[in-house]
Amino acid sequence: MIEITSNQQDNVLAFTAHGRVTGEDYESVLIPAIEAKLKEKPKIRLLYNFGSDFSGFEAKALWDDAKVGLQHPTAWEKIAVVSDNKWVVGATKVFRFIIPCPVKVFDTHQLVGATEWINS
Numbered sequence: 001m002i003e004i005t006s007n008q009q010d011n012v013l014a015f016t017a018h019g020r021v022t023g024e025d026y027e028s029v030l031i032p033a034i035e036a037k038l039k040e041k042p043k044i045r046l047l048y049n050f051g052s053d054f055s056g057f058e059a060k061a062l063w064d065d066a067k068v069g070l071q072h073p074t075a076w077e078k079i080a081v082v083s084d085n086k087w088v089v090g091a092t093k094v095f096r097f098i099i100p101c102p103v104k105v106f107d108t109h110q111l112v113g114a115t116e117w118i119n120s
Contacts, residue, residue: 002029005049009119011077013037014047023060031068034075043077047118049111050083069099076101080114083107 002025005014013033017025037044057065069076078101081092089105096103106114 001025004029004033005047009045011037011041011043012045012047012118014049014115014118016049016051017054018051019053020055020058021061022058023064026061026064026068031064034068034072038072038075043075045078045080045118046076047080047114048082049114050081050085050088050108052084052108054083054085054088073100078118079103080118081105082111082114 001018002021003016003018005016015030015033034044034046076099079096079099081088081103083089083092083105084107092103092105096105104114104117106117
């Protein structure tokens with residue numbers, strides 16, 4: 001499940017992932033929120049928090065995640081990923097070099113710091 005947790009600034013979207021994230025979660029929550037925000041702002045910042053109960057992605061969710069990035073390659077101003085999940089942290093660190101904006105990874109206990117960074 002993905003939930004919109006808050007918008008700190010007009011150009012910031014914050015999400016939290018719980019349990020197993022599905023393609024339906026992307027198609028009904030994350031993608032519409034991103035598309036709506038991009039109608040208002042040319043560049044957005046994303047805070048993606050993987051909650052302590054996050055257990056993984058369905059293949060469709062991973063595909064939808066890649067599609068969103070590919071469809072909007074210049075839409076991202078900053079991305080903060082908050083997680084203690086080793087494979088999420090590792091994958092983010094590997095792929096952040098192909099994302100054309102600053103991407104920073106934070107441990108779960110650093111959520112406040114991630115929020116401050118994404119809003120600065």
